[in-house]
Amino acid sequence: MQKNRFRALALLVLISSFLFFLFLGNHPLLEPDEGRYSEIPREMIERGDFITPTLNYVKYFEKPVLHYWLTALSFKLFGYTEFASRFWPALLGVLGTAVTYGLASFLFGTRAGFFSGLILATSWIYFAIAQINIIDMGVSVFITMALAGFLLGSAGNRRHLLLFYGGMGLATLSKGLIGIVLPCAVAGAWILATRDWKLIRRTLYGWGILLFFGLTLPWYIAVCLKNPEFFHFFFIREHFLRYTTKIHGRYEPAWFFIPILLAGGLPWTAFWLRPLAGLRESREKLFLFLWFAVIFSFFSFSSSKLIPYILPVFPALSILAGEKIDRYLKRPDLEPFKFELVLSSILIGLFSTALVAYPFLQDRFPVAVLLRVTVPLATALLLGLLCAWSFWLKRRPRSVVISLFMGAFFACLALKSGFTFYGSFLSARQTAEIIEKARQPGDLIVSYEDYDQGIPFYLKTRVVLVNWKGELEFGSGIGDQSDWFISGERFMDLWKSNRHMIVIFRENRYRDMLAKGVANMHVLGRANDSVVVTNRLEEGAQ
Incomplete structure (x- = not known):
């Protein structure tokens, strides 16, 4: 039996690894997320500061640090490549299928576990996010670890609760308070539904609590001591205000995630769409349903919504689907x-x-x-x-x-x-390649009224931003950033000076400049909607 479980796990890991790692580095970084989450760890390595995240060299506190650390490690191992950038989401994706297999095998048997892991790996939303350098895959896997640890610890050896607390710690170090809020909310809902009040005392495991704080407190304390402005921005603005207000401009209606859920689970959606049918059969199925329902409801009522947010519900749904298929095959x-x-x-x-x-x-x-x-x-x-x-x-x-x-x-x-x-x-890679061929030491690289996050990553340099702050608004107000965030008027003064500049315009902004009669607009090249222009006439410019 043990040998069969190992073989099933090995086969699942092999299939998942093939799917997730095949051609992983064959395409350039996608804007804006992959550029952002590659540039932050690159700057950490360059600056030698692994406490304070920066983006385009200004403080950037929208997310905690674990994902940046992992990506920095892969850059040190594999170089500054697209494969290295996406290495950890793919690897964590494989780990997520393995954890899902382990929990489903414990609950419903080896075959159900294998089906559950494979369903998760081949659900298109899970597969897609395993291919992109964003934080959400790690958060989903760590929450899955936490909830698996809670269920295993409540049913048997309390040492499994180390997985519960460790998973929460890693999730909290990846994306903040949801790392503890969501697992505890699911566990609390299950305790309420089953009225098993003894679980509260059983779950409060001293070694687990020490593990959680050991994982989270060192960095949070260090970043607060080094950056007094971190606490209010991160905990108040990026948590409470982000959830309750439209401050980030990502508001969607409450039903936003329903089509994402239905399409994201294909072709397996039909196998978990009737989870209520088996709720009375076992406490474990009730737990899986609450896992889905609590997390799905939490993000549905949030004022800030993005597609990857509901990724943590898919392991639970995959287990429900895997168990159903396994049960059907026995009939x-x-x-x-x-x-x-x-x-x-x-x-x-x-x-x-x-x-x-x-x-x-x-x-x-x-x-x-x-x-x-x-x-x-x-x-x-x-x-x-x-x-x-x-x-x-x-x-x-x-x-x-x-x-x-x-x-x-x-x-x-x-x-x-x-x-x-x-x-x-x-x-931004094509744009960066045009700039790299033309730039000389001392040239200012400028982005006009827009910002491609991948430019500083590919060019390994800071970019001057004209009439644009966006998500860098908070960092732009710390220290003297006046030479790096400039107005259109100051840009024109620099353009007319002897300072050599290479500027990225969107096509419409470039045409506006021509219409205004701006002189010395020498085009170095075009990439998609971007026009790369210099004020220095040189070979190859138009």
Whole structure:
């Protein structure tokens, strides 16, 4: 039995690693997130300061430090490459499938655990976020570890609670207070629902509490002592005001995450869409449902919403789906699969239609090029579904499941081409390459009324920002930053001076400058919507 569990885990890790690491570094950093979360650790290494995060060399306190530390480590190991930038989200994605497998195996058996891990790995939203350098994958994995540790610790050896407290500590060091709020809220809801009040005392594990504070307090204390302004900005503005107000301009309606949930779990959505049906069967299923419901509700009521926020619900949903598939395969009839296949047909049909229609409904990207991304993705899902129906009619349940897995697997591979596509349009690398060929020591690199986060990463230098502060507004007010955040009037004075400048304009701003008759606008090159211009006439300029 133990050997079978190890083999299943090894196979799951192998499949997940193949999916997540294949072609991981083949496309440039995507704007704006990957540029931001690559530049911050690069600056940490350059400055030798791993306490105070900076972005474009001004203090940046929107997130805690763990993700930056991990990315800095991968840069030291692999160099400043796109692969190194995305290494930890991919690796943590594999870890997340393994933790999901471990919990599901403990609750429902090895086969259910294997299905659960594979469902998670091939759910397109989980797969996609494992390919992007953002913080959310780590947060999701650490919350999964915490909740797995809580459930295991409440059912058996209290030492499993170290996983509960350790996971919360790592999540808190990754994204702040939600690292402790969400796991405790789920645990509290379960205690209330089961009225098992003894769990409160059992969960208060001294060694675990020491572990949590040992992981979190050193950095939080150090950053507060070094930066007195950190506490109010991070804890008040970035937590309470961000959750309760529209301060970040990311407001969406309460139902925003529903379509994300339905589409993000494909092709497995139908297998967990009826979680209420089995709630009375076991306390464990109730826990998994509350895991989903509490986190989903928390972010739905938040005033700030982004797609990756609900990633932590998918391990719980994957376990519910994996257990259901495992239970169905134990039955002699195929009737249980019928509802899921019908519902999957509706959801995948709608999603595939949207994928094929989307290129014709937008005007930002070339239709023919975008179709090369969306059509293979839709085709993989539809072929998997058609094969599943075919085997259902032949009464071959195992082949039904294999068909769905294969459709999901090839859909993930097709999605990789989407990253390559968007990398050609949503990256600063091409712009940086134009600048790198032309710049000389002492040149000012300037971004006019906009800011591509990847520019300082690729050029390894600071950028002057004209009429733009954005998320750097807080840092721009600390210390003397007057030479780096300048007005349009001061920019024109510098442009007319003898100071050599290379400036990034958006196409519309460049045309505005030409219309105003600004002199010495020598174009070095164009990349997507950016025009790179210098005030120094040189070979290759127009």
